[in-house]
Amino acid sequence: MLSIPAYLEKNYWWAYVHPRAVQLFEREWLVNLILFGNYNRLRNLALDQLGASIHGKTLQVACVYGNLTARLIDRMAPAATLKVIDILPIQLANLAHKTAADPRVALSRCDASALPDPDGSFDQALMFFLLHEQPEATRRQTLQEALRVLRPGGKLVIVDYHRPRAWHPMRPLLSLIFKHLEPFAMDLWVHGIKDYLPRGVSVTQLKHSTAFGGLYQILVLEPTASLRNETLFCASNSVSK
Numbered sequence: 001m002l003s004i005p006a007y008l009e010k011n012y013w014w015a016y017v018h019p020r021a022v023q024l025f026e027r028e029w030l031v032n033l034i035l036f037g038n039y040n041r042l043r044n045l046a047l048d049q050l051g052a053s054i055h056g057k058t059l060q061v062a063c064v065y066g067n068l069t070a071r072l073i074d075r076m077a078p079a080a081t082l083k084v085i086d087i088l089p090i091q092l093a094n095l096a097h098k099t100a101a102d103p104r105v106a107l108s109r110c111d112a113s114a115l116p117d118p119d120g121s122f123d124q125a126l127m128f129f130l131l132h133e134q135p136e137a138t139r140r141q142t143l144q145e146a147l148r149v150l151r152p153g154g155k156l157v158i159v160d161y162h163r164p165r166a167w168h169p170m171r172p173l174l175s176l177i178f179k180h181l182e183p184f185a186m187d188l189w190v191h192g193i194k195d196y197l198p199r200g201v202s203v204t205q206l207k208h209s210t211a212f213g214g215l216y217q218i219l220v221l222e223p224t225a226s227l228r229n230e231t232l233f234c235a236s237n238s239v240s241k
């Protein structure tokens with residue numbers, strides 16, 4: 001039986017859980033404002049990592065406000081499939097409402113930190129601004145699960161916050177927002193996302209770049225071995241945890 005994680009109820013009821021949250025936040029201008037005008041750029045950077053034309057089986061880990069999923073579907077090849085998971089029925093209902101029905105797309109209520117899919121089920125997975133909202137243990141589990149359900153040679157695309165440069169004009173404001181509204185987000189200013197990867201898994205970092213003065217990061221990881229068999233392969237540019 002799935003339940004709503006305590007961290008979500010406690011810290012993000014106002015953003016995702018409350019029925020009025022969807023009414024309030026599902027506005028592209030507001031989502032863009034929250035990202036200081038960078039929404040389209042970050043969305044496109046994420047989708048570009050999946051391809052101009054997206055093939056195979058894609059997993060989107062958690063719904064998002066805005067048109068990320070609709071744009072992802074626009075890029076899907078005819079035989080491609082997409083599974084979007086979220087723990088909140090209200091978010092899945094909102095996504096169903098704002099995207100046209102498509103037999104290639106499945107929406108499913110799942111916990112990102114305990115996915116029901118078998119090992120190696122997907123060719124690529126996308127996490128857009130999810131990890132900074134999770135407490136450390138859940139963040140670690142979520143990364144582990146995403147890597148587990150990817151086939152070796154698949155791709156995990158992550159877009160999230162990153163420590164901005166010291167002079168960044170938004171730094172004080174964002175520190176304040178994190179302090180009062182986003183209790184786990186500062187972790188991503190202190191640690192690299194790779195610090196939360198499971199031990200015993202080998203991944204290749206295909207890309208790591210930052211945007212908007214370092215405030216955001218795009219990380220693309222390729223699992224080089226199945227998490228299940230725990231064999232550590234050491235490619236020259238692999239990151240072993």
Ligand SMILES: C[S@@+](CC[C@H](N)C(=O)[O-])C[C@H]1O[C@@H](n2cnc3c(N)ncnc32)[C@H](O)[C@@H]1O
Pocket residue numbers: 005008016031061062063064065066085086087088091110111112113128129130133134138
């Ligand atoms: C992807 S994140 C943040 C996205 C971004 N701020 C936006 O909406 O534009 C928000 C979503 O993550 C979901 N979420 C949080 N923890 C989750 C978990 N453990 N499993 C599945 N979904 C989760 C929330 O229910 C919410 O719909």
